[in-house]
Structures are given as structure tokens and as C-alpha cells.
Amino acid sequence: MPHTDILTERKNFIGQGGGKTVCCDRDSVSGAVSQRACVYCGARVVLNPITDAYHIIHGPIGCSSYTWDIRGSLSSDDELYRNSFSTDLSEQDIVFGGAEKLTRAIDEVVAKHHPRLIFVYATCIVGVIGDDVEAVCRQAEQKYPLRCIPVKSPGFSGNKSYGYRMACEALMALIRPAPRPAGRLGVNLLGDFNLAGEIWIIRHYLEIIGIPIISTFTGDANYDTLMQSPQARLNLVQCAGSMTYLAGQMEEEFGIPFIKISFFGREDTSASLIRIAQALGDSGLIARARAFTQEQEARLLPFEQAWREGLAHKKAAIYVGGGFKAISLIRQFNAMGMETVIVGTQTGKAEDYELISQLVGPDTVILDDANPAELERFLKEKGADLLVGGVKERPLAYKLGLAFCDHNHERRHALAGYEGVRNFTREINLSLNSPVWSYMGGSI
Amino acid sequence: MLDATPKTQFKREALRINSCKTCQPVGALYAALGVHRCMPYSHGSQGCVAYHRTVLTRHYKDPMMAVSSSFTEGASVFGGKSNLTTGVKNVFDIYQPDIIAVHTTCLSEVIGDDLKAFIQDLDIPEGKYVVHSNTPSFKGSHINGYAAMMGGFINYLSQTTGQTNGKLAVFPAWSEPSDLRLLKSYLEQMGIAYTLFPDQSGVVDAPMTDHFEYFPKGGTTIEEIQGLGDCTHVLGLGEWTVPEPCAVLEKKCGTKSILLPYPIGIQNTDRLLMTLTDLTGKPVPYAIEEERGQLIDLILDQHIWTSQKSCAIFGDPDFILGVTSLVLEMGMLPKYVLTGTPGHAFPKMCQALFEAYGVEDQCQAFEFDDLFDLHQFIKNDPVDVLIGTNYGKQIARAESIPFVRAGWPVLDRYGHYLWPNIGYRGAMRFVERISGAIMDHVDAVCPDEDFDVVM
Structure with a gap:
């Protein structure tokens, strides 16, 4: 049996509750079985949900084939984004350069499909072999009536968070320069990818309260809705890890303020809806938000009470992508009477970890970029009953005899909003009590 | 959902749409998982290994262990030697494998990292091993990566003592763990001493126990790989994939190899068993002959449902050559046989099969092609059944064609890795599933008056 010792280099990335942050946002350690992906992966997951865009992956085939239709983000219209486009670079292209092939690939797309929007992702070797992707994209825009946006995402150029940022840069390149903001009543929802149709739930809530969503980033988004985004009065940032940067850029360039919200869990959903109404500063909206959330909470109460018995005092472990989601989950488990014994994220920021450590007890373990060895050790040590995570964590949880709920791309049901509370509660109960x-x- | 696929075909040279292959490193990683207590090691950026572990986990529904050099900007400029040195030390320190199998990626190949030299300079703990293979992502496919990693193990480890160990070496093309289990059961039923390399059974399909193991029980041992040079022969199963590792072993140790088609279907399984008998003098036991009889019986029982039915088959070369052979034996018409893996040998091998059944005018084979093309072929001239990986489901849905999942990967079903594709048992499963898919489709779409409880 291997020792489940902690690598010395990793010790500062692990802490406990009590208000202190852990070391984070650094490169992974060589030789660790990290659960984390690369810059390209970060950029791809953020942009891929844009439904009518051609996402052309400029690189060898792997980068595109592993990311083909994996996001689980739903579309109400175009299904184009669920195809996989690549320049499938071969040895000859590596030797002589791949820019010319990329140009031809764009020509071939244009010849047949008349696209309005193309994203070209630069992968690891593209920069190394010296392809000028920006120039190719610029030429395509001169040659055809379309937008062709380069996404600078070589895998080695940072970690997944950096990929999020590159995706935000690409989005800004698309919507800038914006027509003069009209200050139209309405909001943009940033950092929701419409997994299992979650945007549709939130859109419905906001409609009832009287707040239209103008654009979404990037779940169920398309070229037209994205281009309208500068008109919004307020930006709502759900997945803060991926979209705070974009919100900051939009504030600076278009004067749109933003607030961070979360629709995971009853508490955060209600608080977020009221805060949105407050931020828009309309007393009618605020009153309607309060009435709506009160009504929804009242309807949820019997459900929560009925399920509480099966869940109370169970111990939960969280290992998710971003810090904000982890925070919502801790609150959600608290509401269920469950104890959170481990909290880990792949890309949490210092301020997230600070808040996390305030929300949990002093014995809770906090981890940044954990590897399976660490997860295994702490899951056992803390006697967790349930792990909430993503694709790579599911089989690990099962092998350790733990219940599991996917809170990532493979979620089976919408986990956002009041509906999400019901689905999440049912799903973890189903797994815990199988x-x-x-x-x-x-x-x- | 694939409304984006137009019926009109157009010339495409630079753009790959909906690929039918992936890159070499994942193949190398999978081969390395077939070695006991081996940690696969990806020398490149962080994302590669995260993707490979994800796709393997989605297929086998088990945790997949592998590590990465985690290249940064610095490594891509100054070379990845220090990453490898640190990485290997960390892996031996924390996970304690017996062996680390390093494979390269597009990035480490392009910057010119010399893995052989790097490994020579490593401080490897006593009794432990580090091997490598070159698997540039921009060449070949995952199948080439699998073969290259096999060659890497042989190059570093296999020896000849000049004395035979009396064992038969068996090199399977990329196989499901269920198929490796079936292969071993044939060899054991015949009483043949063997080394199966690689052998992912017991690793990627490990049972649920009380505890999580980094290195489950399965896998070819280092001693067995070292002993490959002393084996009587190498039996290569898969004429497309395994000639390379067979040649590496023959060159290094002089071990003679025999190449056979991947044993899917009646004739291919017959040839495997007859070859085993020829090489060892051991007869085929009745239990296996009985299975053959059951298979023929099954094909006959259902033949009115599958005879003359056309199909499209896509996936990895050796696997789909086997499936093509089986459907021809069933009297079906493999109208399109398509692989994304490049190599002119593949269509030639298919052509020989088509000719053997006199259907060369009605069937076509394609290498280095993609599923967008396959979808267009089907739109223009439909088939009755589609057989391939989960990526066929979009086509099957769009065109309303019965669909049989087979090959790698299948990310959208559970338990497939527990049931064989090869041998007579595997063929029985194929026949059951192909006829079942056709009949389910009839049941789903036929008018009420044709809906029958007896079929």
C-alpha cells in the first residue's frame, strides 16, 4: 500500500476551519495525480455553451475530441456547439506551421455553413510552433462578414483559472466595442452554463419578479444575445471563479455594475433574488422579490422537514471547481442539518477560502487542488458519508464506500433554485440510502 | 441534434468534424494501466492527463490513476527535464508504484525533450523502473500510442537468457478487460502457459472491495515483461495494431511472432484456436467447441432478421475489422467501415474481407476519416444498423437507425466492459445485440397490426 503522506510541497495547500485561508491559485505539483485540467480546458468550458458558434480547436486531435459535447449545457435553439471542429494538426503541419491549415479550415466552414461567429482555440503547441492565430482570425474577419475570435489557451500557460480569463478576454473581444449602453431594464447572468436547464429556472424566477434577463454567459447564449449584453443595467455573477474578470471588464468599459450571487440552496437563492432587486433599486421589484421568495420558501419547508430525518448528522465532503459553489454547498448542508467535514476546490481564490473557513467548524479540512491520495486520506479520517464532486471524484467516492452527487458537468438534474434544492436533496438521499x-x- | 450535418457533401481537407479517433498519449496511458503496479506518467501539460483520466473513467466508471509533469511556461521554454525529475521522485515517494511508464505529448515532442537521456540521469530507487515511449499527439491516433507504449516496455525490460521459458506471449490489440479475461480463459482451458501483455483486467474493472487501491491486483508483471524474450512465440492479435511491438520484441530478443486478426467473429476465433493448437499441440476442449456450436445455432435462429441488412461500422481498426468479419458471417452488408486512425493498410484489409464475400461493389472502407463524413454517407444512402462508439448516438437519433454500442469509448452506458466482444461468447453477444436492436426498432415504429409478441 502506498503511503498517503502529504507531499511537502502540498502542505501549505491544506488547512482547517477557523478563518484562515490556504495557499491557492498556483501551478500543480509535478507527479501529483491532480484532479485539475489546463488553460485550454478552462477556456473551452466557459465558451463552449455558446450555441451558434463554431468552436474550432487549432491543435492535434486530442484537445478537441476530449471536449466534444461534454459540457451538459442545454440549448433552447441551436445545437451547433455540440459538434467538434478541429484542424487535427499532423506532423507536416508541425514542421511547416499550421496557420495555413487553420485558414483553410475557416474557409471550409465559411464555404458551407455561413457562420457569424467562430472561436479559434490555440492549444499547447500552436504557440511553440509559432502560428499567428490572431493574424489568421483578423484576416478571416476582413475576408468574410463574420466575427472570428482567437482564444489564447496553450495548456502550459497557467492553470484552468487562467483559461477562464482567456475566455473572458475572448468574450470582451466579441462584444467590444459596444453600442452606447441603453440602460435597459434587465440583467446579464454571468457564470451560469445552463447545466440541466438551470438558466431556464432562474429566468423564470426573475420574470415573475419583473426582471428580464438580457444575456447569459454563456449557457444557452448565442451571438445575438451576447451582443445585446452591454445594454443591461446589472451583471449577476454566479460562477465567480470563471466570470468575475469579465464582470470587472464590463464594469470598466460599459459601466455595468455587478454583484455576486448564487442560486444553489434555499438560503442563497432567496438572498440572491432579493439582492438583485435591491441592486436595481426599484421598490416594486424588491417587494415582489420578497413576496416571491417567501412564497417559495414556505412551499419548500414541508419538503425540507420531510427529508431532514434521513440526512441530519450525515457528514458531507465537498470537492468542486470553484470557491463560490463550495460556499453555497456548505450553507445548503448546514440547512439540511448535515456537517461539512472536508471542503476542497480546484481553483478557489484566497477570499473564497477565507469565507469557507469562517463557515465551517474548526475541524473541517480545507484543500486546494487536492489529489486522490489527499482526498482518500481525509475522507477516511473524517468519516465522510457523502462526497459532492465531478467526474473524476465519483468512482473514487464509490470505491471508498461513499455516497456521491455530481455537482459538475454530469449533474443529472437541475441543482439551482428551489427546484434544485428538491433535486439535490432527493439525489443525495437516494445515494446515501441505496x-x-x-x-x-x-x-x- | 446534428442538424448541422447537411446532406450535400463538400470537399474538406483542413477541417476535422466529429473525429473518430483521439491522440496517442491516452493509448499509451491505457497500455501502461495493463502493467501491474505501474503509474502512467504524461510528460506534458496538466490538461492532457486530466482529459485521459476523465475519458477512461467515463468509459470504465472506475478511478484511473495517472500523473503529469504539469508543464508551465518555463518548462516549455527551457525543457521539461526538471519537471520529470521532480515528478518521478514525487510519484515514487507518495504512490510507490513498481514502475513508471512515461509517455510524451505534443508539447514535449515539439520542444524536443530527450526522454531517453532524461531517464538515464534519473535517480531511480533500487528495484524500481522508469520506461518511456514517444507518443506525439500529432501523429497517428490513440491506437498508435497504445502500440508505442507496448514497444517502450519491451525496449526497456525484455531480455533473453538463451533458454526458453516455455510460455506463449500474447499481444492483444487494444482490448476491453472482459476480452482479456476471455482470452485468458481460453488459454487456461487449453492448458497453455502464457504471458498476456498488456492486461488491464483486474485494473480498470476492479471489483468493489472495502478499500480503494491505487494499484489493484491486475496487470502483467515486470517479471513477465522481462521474460517475453524467452517466450516460444509471440501471438499478435490484431494485424493493424500489434505488428510494431511484435517487431520490437523480435528485433531485441529474436522471438518469432505470428500475427492474427483480432478474434471477433467465427473465422477469426477459429483461427486463434487452431493457431494455439498448432503452436502448442494442445487440443481445443469440448467446452469451447460447444460455444462455437451455440453461436452457429444462434446465427441460424435469427438469420432472417439480420441477413441482407446493411450496416455502418466505425471505431478502431482491429476491433472494427473483427466486427466487419462477423457481420459478413451473419450475411449482413457492411456498407461503410470507417476509422479515424490513419493508415492505408486498413481499407486494403477491409477490401480483402469484402471480396471474400463478393460484396466489394456494395461496401466501402475509409481510414483517417470522421463521423461527419459517415453521417453524410448515411444521409445519402442509409443503413439498417449503426455499430460503433457512443459518438454514433447522435447519428442514430438523427436518422432513426438502430444503434449497437461497441468499441472504445462508450461513455453513455454501464457494464459493457464486463461482457466480451471476442471469441464465440463475444460473437453471441454481438448477434444478440444486433438482432435485438433491429427488432426493438421494428417494435418501436411498426403499425399496431404488425406488432407481434412472437418474433
Whole structure:
């Protein structure tokens, strides 16, 4: 058996509750089984949900094939984004340069499909072999009536968070220069990717309150809605890890203020809806938001009470992408009477970890960019009953005999809003109380 | 959902749409998982190994262990030697594998990292090993990566003592763990001493136990790989994939190799068993012959449902050559057989099969192609059944074609990795699933008056 010792280089990335932050936002350690991906991955997951864009991956085939239709973000219209486009660079292209092939690939797309929007992702070797992707994109825009946006995302140029930032840069390149902001009543929802149709739930809530969503970044977005985004009065940032940078840029360039919100859990959903109304400063909206949230909470109460018994005192572990989601989950578990014993994120920021450590007890373990060895050790040590994570964590949880809920691309049901509370509660209850656990550990 | 696929075909040279392959490193990683207590090591950016682990986890629904050099900007300018040195030390310190199998990526290849020299300079703990293979992502496909990593292990480890160990070496093309289990059961039923390399069974399909293991029980051992040079012969299963590792072993240790098609279908399985008998003098036991009889019985029972039905088959070369052979044996018409992996040998091998059944005018084979093309072919001239990886589901839905999932990857179903594709048992499963898919489709779309409880 391997030792589940902690690598010395990793020790500062692990802490406990009590108000202190942990070391984070650094490169992963060589030789660790990191759960984290690369710059390109970060950029791709942010931009891919734009439904009518051609996402051309400029690089060898792997980068595009691993990301083909994996996001789980739903569309109400175009399904183009669920195809996989690549320049499939070969040895010859590496030797002689791939820019010419990229130009031809764009020509081929234009010849047949008349696109309005193309994103060209530069992968690891593109920069190394010296392809000028920006120039190719610029030429395409001169040659055809379309927008062709380079996404600078070589895998080695940072970590996944840096990829988020590169995606935000690409989005700004698309919507800048904006027509003069009209101050239209309405908001943009940033950092919601419409997994399992979650944007549709939030859109519905806001409509009832009287707040139209003008544009979404980037779930269920398309060229037209994105181009209208500078007109909004307020930006709502849900996945703060990926979209705070864009919100900052939009504030600076278009004068749109932003607030961070979260629609995970009853508490955060209600608080967010009221804060949105308050930020728009309309007393009618505020009153309607209060009435709506009160009504929804009242309807949720019997449900929560009915399920509480099966869940209270269970121990939960969280390992998710961003810090803000982890924070919502901790609050959600608190509301269920569950204890959060481990909190980890792939890309949390210092301020996230500070807030996390205030929300949890002093014995809770806090981890940045954890590897399976660390997760295994702490899951066992803390006696967790449930892990909430993503694709790579699911089988690990099962092998350790833990219940699991995917809070990432593979979520089965919408987890946002009041509906999300119901789905999430049912799903973790289903996993925690499956009869299969009674066969664990026994022999024939 | 694939409304983006127009019927009219157009010339495409630079743009790959909906690929039918992925890159070499994931193949190298999968081959390395078939070695006992081996940690696969990706020498490149962080994302590569995260993607490979994700796709393997989505297929096998198990945790997949592999590590990365985690290249940064600095490594891509100054070379990845220090990343490798630190990485290897960390892996031996924390995970304690017996061996680390390093494969390169597009990035480490382009910057020219000399893995052989780097590894020579490593301080490797006593009794431990580090091997490598070159697997540039911009050449070949995951299948080439798998073969290259096999060659890497052989190059570093296999030896000849001049004395035979009396064992038969078996090199399978990329296989599901279920197929490796079936292969071993044939060899054991025949009483043949063997080394199966690589062997992912017991690693990627490990049972649920009380605890999580980094290195589950399965995998070819280092001693077995070292002993490959003393084996009587190498039996290569997969004429497209394994000639390379067979040649590496023959060159290094002089071990003679015999190449056979990947044993999917009646004739391919027959050839495997007859070859085993020829090489070892051991007869095929009745239990296996009985399975063959059951398979023929099944094909006959359902033949009115599948005979003359056309199909499209896509995936990895050796696997789909086997499936093509089987559907021809069933009297079906493999109208399109398509792989994304480049190599002119593939269409030639398919052509030989088509000719053997006199269907060369009605069937076509494609290499280095993609699923957008396949979808367009089908739109213009439809097929009755589609057989391939999960990426066929969009086409099957758009065109309303019965769909049989087979090959790698299948990310949208559970348990497939537990049931064989090869041998007579695997063929029975194919026949059951192909006829079942056709009949399910009939049940779903036929008018009420044709809907029958007996079929």
C-alpha cells in the first residue's frame, strides 16, 4: 500500500476551519495525480455553451475530441456547439506551421455553413510552433462578414483559472466595442452554463419578479444575445471563479455594475433574488422579490422537514471547481442539518477560502487542488458519508464506500433554485440510502 | 441534434468534424494501466492527463490513476527535464508504484525533450523502473500510442537468457478487460502457459472491495515483461495494431511472432484456436467447441432478421475489422467501415474481407476519416444498423437507425466492459445485440397490426 503522506510541497495547500485561508491559485505539483485540467480546458468550458458558434480547436486531435459535447449545457435553439471542429494538426503541419491549415479550415466552414461567429482555440503547441492565430482570425474577419475570435489557451500557460480569463478576454473581444449602453431594464447572468436547464429556472424566477434577463454567459447564449449584453443595467455573477474578470471588464468599459450571487440552496437563492432587486433599486421589484421568495420558501419547508430525518448528522465532503459553489454547498448542508467535514476546490481564490473557513467548524479540512491520495486520506479520517464532486471524484467516492452527487458537468438534474434544492436533496438521499451499501464489505 | 450535418457533401481537407479517433498519449496511458503496479506518467501539460483520466473513467466508471509533469511556461521554454525529475521522485515517494511508464505529448515532442537521456540521469530507487515511449499527439491516433507504449516496455525490460521459458506471449490489440479475461480463459482451458501483455483486467474493472487501491491486483508483471524474450512465440492479435511491438520484441530478443486478426467473429476465433493448437499441440476442449456450436445455432435462429441488412461500422481498426468479419458471417452488408486512425493498410484489409464475400461493389472502407463524413454517407444512402462508439448516438437519433454500442469509448452506458466482444461468447453477444436492436426498432415504429409478441 502506498503511503498517503502529504507531499511537502502540498502542505501549505491544506488547512482547517477557523478563518484562515490556504495557499491557492498556483501551478500543480509535478507527479501529483491532480484532479485539475489546463488553460485550454478552462477556456473551452466557459465558451463552449455558446450555441451558434463554431468552436474550432487549432491543435492535434486530442484537445478537441476530449471536449466534444461534454459540457451538459442545454440549448433552447441551436445545437451547433455540440459538434467538434478541429484542424487535427499532423506532423507536416508541425514542421511547416499550421496557420495555413487553420485558414483553410475557416474557409471550409465559411464555404458551407455561413457562420457569424467562430472561436479559434490555440492549444499547447500552436504557440511553440509559432502560428499567428490572431493574424489568421483578423484576416478571416476582413475576408468574410463574420466575427472570428482567437482564444489564447496553450495548456502550459497557467492553470484552468487562467483559461477562464482567456475566455473572458475572448468574450470582451466579441462584444467590444459596444453600442452606447441603453440602460435597459434587465440583467446579464454571468457564470451560469445552463447545466440541466438551470438558466431556464432562474429566468423564470426573475420574470415573475419583473426582471428580464438580457444575456447569459454563456449557457444557452448565442451571438445575438451576447451582443445585446452591454445594454443591461446589472451583471449577476454566479460562477465567480470563471466570470468575475469579465464582470470587472464590463464594469470598466460599459459601466455595468455587478454583484455576486448564487442560486444553489434555499438560503442563497432567496438572498440572491432579493439582492438583485435591491441592486436595481426599484421598490416594486424588491417587494415582489420578497413576496416571491417567501412564497417559495414556505412551499419548500414541508419538503425540507420531510427529508431532514434521513440526512441530519450525515457528514458531507465537498470537492468542486470553484470557491463560490463550495460556499453555497456548505450553507445548503448546514440547512439540511448535515456537517461539512472536508471542503476542497480546484481553483478557489484566497477570499473564497477565507469565507469557507469562517463557515465551517474548526475541524473541517480545507484543500486546494487536492489529489486522490489527499482526498482518500481525509475522507477516511473524517468519516465522510457523502462526497459532492465531478467526474473524476465519483468512482473514487464509490470505491471508498461513499455516497456521491455530481455537482459538475454530469449533474443529472437541475441543482439551482428551489427546484434544485428538491433535486439535490432527493439525489443525495437516494445515494446515501441505496440498498447497495448493505452488500459492501461482506463476503459471500 | 446534428442538424448541422447537411446532406450535400463538400470537399474538406483542413477541417476535422466529429473525429473518430483521439491522440496517442491516452493509448499509451491505457497500455501502461495493463502493467501491474505501474503509474502512467504524461510528460506534458496538466490538461492532457486530466482529459485521459476523465475519458477512461467515463468509459470504465472506475478511478484511473495517472500523473503529469504539469508543464508551465518555463518548462516549455527551457525543457521539461526538471519537471520529470521532480515528478518521478514525487510519484515514487507518495504512490510507490513498481514502475513508471512515461509517455510524451505534443508539447514535449515539439520542444524536443530527450526522454531517453532524461531517464538515464534519473535517480531511480533500487528495484524500481522508469520506461518511456514517444507518443506525439500529432501523429497517428490513440491506437498508435497504445502500440508505442507496448514497444517502450519491451525496449526497456525484455531480455533473453538463451533458454526458453516455455510460455506463449500474447499481444492483444487494444482490448476491453472482459476480452482479456476471455482470452485468458481460453488459454487456461487449453492448458497453455502464457504471458498476456498488456492486461488491464483486474485494473480498470476492479471489483468493489472495502478499500480503494491505487494499484489493484491486475496487470502483467515486470517479471513477465522481462521474460517475453524467452517466450516460444509471440501471438499478435490484431494485424493493424500489434505488428510494431511484435517487431520490437523480435528485433531485441529474436522471438518469432505470428500475427492474427483480432478474434471477433467465427473465422477469426477459429483461427486463434487452431493457431494455439498448432503452436502448442494442445487440443481445443469440448467446452469451447460447444460455444462455437451455440453461436452457429444462434446465427441460424435469427438469420432472417439480420441477413441482407446493411450496416455502418466505425471505431478502431482491429476491433472494427473483427466486427466487419462477423457481420459478413451473419450475411449482413457492411456498407461503410470507417476509422479515424490513419493508415492505408486498413481499407486494403477491409477490401480483402469484402471480396471474400463478393460484396466489394456494395461496401466501402475509409481510414483517417470522421463521423461527419459517415453521417453524410448515411444521409445519402442509409443503413439498417449503426455499430460503433457512443459518438454514433447522435447519428442514430438523427436518422432513426438502430444503434449497437461497441468499441472504445462508450461513455453513455454501464457494464459493457464486463461482457466480451471476442471469441464465440463475444460473437453471441454481438448477434444478440444486433438482432435485438433491429427488432426493438421494428417494435418501436411498426403499425399496431404488425406488432407481434412472437418474433
